[in-house]
Amino acid sequence: MGIENELAEFLESSIKNGANKARDVEIVKFYYGLNESPWPTLEETANRFGVGSRERIRQLLNSKFRDNATKHSIPSLNDFVQILQSKAFWLFSDLEKEIYQAELIDRGRHLKGIFNLIDDVNLDCDFDFYTPELKPATRNSIETNKNLFLIRDSIVKDIRKLLKKAQGLPGRCGIANLNYLRDELGQYYSLIALLRDELGQYYSLIALLIESSPTSWVRVISDDYWYIFENRDNTIINYSEKVFGIIEYCNPTRLAETYRNALDGRSYKYPYPPAEIIEEYLRSSVYMVNTDLGLKFIGETTTLNKIEEDLISFFNYGQSASFPELDKYLDNKNYGRPHILKTTNFSPLVYVDKTKGRRHHVYSLIGNRGAVQGDDLDIDAYESYLRRLRKLLESGTDETREQIARREQHILQEWLFKDKTHENCAICGLEFSVNTLVAAHKKLRTDCNDAERLDPYIVMPVCLMGCDYLYENMYVYISGAEIKRGLSFPNASAESSVIEKLVGRTVDSKWLLGNQSYFRSPNKALRRMNR
Numbered sequence: 001m002g003i004e005n006e007l008a009e010f011l012e013s014s015i016k017n018g019a020n021k022a023r024d025v026e027i028v029k030f031y032y033g034l035n036e037s038p039w040p041t042l043e044e045t046a047n048r049f050g051v052g053s054r055e056r057i058r059q060l061l062n063s064k065f066r067d068n069a070t071k072h073s074i075p076s077l078n079d080f081v082q083i084l085q086s087k088a089f090w091l092f093s094d095l096e097k098e099i100y101q102a103e104l105i106d107r108g109r110h111l112k113g114i115f116n117l118i119d120d121v122n123l124d125c126d127f128d129f130y131t132p133e134l135k136p137a138t139r140n141s142i143e144t145n146k147n148l149f150l151i152r153d154s155i156v157k158d159i160r161k162l163l164k165k166a167q168g169l170p171g172r173c174g175i176a177n178l179n180y181l182r183d184e185l186g187q188y189y190s191l192i193a194l195l196r197d198e199l200g201q202y203y204s205l206i207a208l209l210i211e212s213s214p215t216s217w218v219r220v221i222s223d224d225y226w227y228i229f230e231n232r233d234n235t236i237i238n239y240s241e242k243v244f245g246i247i248e249y250c251n252p253t254r255l256a257e258t259y260r261n262a263l264d265g266r267s268y269k270y271p272y273p274p275a276e277i278i279e280e281y282l283r284s285s286v287y288m289v290n291t292d293l294g295l296k297f298i299g300e301t302t303t304l305n306k307i308e309e310d311l312i313s314f315f316n317y318g319q320s321a322s323f324p325e326l327d328k329y330l331d332n333k334n335y336g337r338p339h340i341l342k343t344t345n346f347s348p349l350v351y352v353d354k355t356k357g358r359r360h361h362v363y364s365l366i367g368n369r370g371a372v373q374g375d376d377l378d379i380d381a382y383e384s385y386l387r388r389l390r391k392l393l394e395s396g397t398d399e400t401r402e403q404i405a406r407r408e409q410h411i412l413q414e415w416l417f418k419d420k421t422h423e424n425c426a427i428c429g430l431e432f433s434v435n436t437l438v439a440a441h442k443k444l445r446t447d448c449n450d451a452e453r454l455d456p457y458i459v460m461p462v463c464l465m466g467c468d469y470l471y472e473n474m475y476v477y478i479s480g481a482e483i484k485r486g487l488s489f490p491n492a493s494a495e496s497s498v499i500e501k502l503v504g505r506t507v508d509s510k511w512l513l514g515n516q517s518y519f520r521s522p523n524k525a526l527r528r529m530n531r
């Protein structure tokens, strides 16, 4: 009959009748999360009911519940623990789904409080909440990040080691393939002699943790899982810091091919990513802006070393050169042969055209230096908003995350509504006063990585006259350019008729700009796979 009812019944029979009985029942229920609060604390409970301090609540919980309850007082809790322990780890939202399905608690109730309840009746559960970085989840992270994990205490230490390994791989590869971790796992696991199937399970947890991190970029193509962390030191990002110190724009394909070539000059035990993957990453990197002229880098640039500077000044005299020409020039400046070979053949600054065969490579600078203007007079509105949003990353410490979210929301609203009194709702198409519209995320903000979150195209104007509710809860969704019927309302004819009017409508093309994968659909897994 469900945890909430059993708890209420237990309290009803165990608390003595008196003036405060009804209130005390509510206090206990509130503290165990059977209300709208996602992470109830003693303070919050005290404030909510206006009963003194946290200490008062603690006493009250002890005398009205903890002192009388045993692990058999609320039988459904055992079912809850059984479901929880059927796996070694859970994506929080997956566990929620199972628990709702088993009707142990009502849909919409948060599970965190139930874990307090489990502790307080002395049931063992041995699971804790973690962020995708495997930091213990806090009240704040539960509110700002839907991608939380529940992981069995006994495996957290191992998982942490593996994640650290996985996080380190891209630094060397540029963009790592998670399959490389299997090799690394192999060594690690033969040491601690774990079973093979557990290895597979751990691997899928690591994959989930990586794609849930706001700083990751992930691309899965059949068996290949390519990923990079944008907040960590990385060869590809380091290359860009150099390249964009000397040029302003670069064609993405040429940039990717040059980086791929530069990677080949480094030795590493695993294969480097193909140029197409590098290009895909560069196009969606949080550090890059896509413009008509090519990609533009918006991170900090670094200075070149001596031989690179000489190389650049050589190219200033001509468009391209053969190897003997370059060799002669650098040899005259007294650079040694290995140094010359590395800087010419495997430099992120030099595009090597290999189409004429091995002996006839043609070398040229990666991009046109003449394009460097240093002013941003003609950047369009999209780019200027994108830059403002991405700038927020520079102040991105944990302490200020909430403030950043607020500023981000402010900029996105300006992007949609600045200097306007009216705008059309993207869903119903009707024109409303801007006060009746919100900047709605096409994809849930909590499901976005940094690059998506800080892209103006992530939002569209949606009216508060119903569309916001219908879209947010996926009763309607956008596929191609069309509004489709999403999840169904059970026995709700009024709602259905509202939805009926929207279905089949074509969305204005300006709200379809940006990545198509921003649009959620009930059929797609909501996780950020194959972005």
Ligand SMILES: [Zn+2]
Binding pocket: 425, 426, 427, 428, 429, 430, 462, 463, 464, 465, 466, 467, 468
């Ligand atoms: Zn509307």
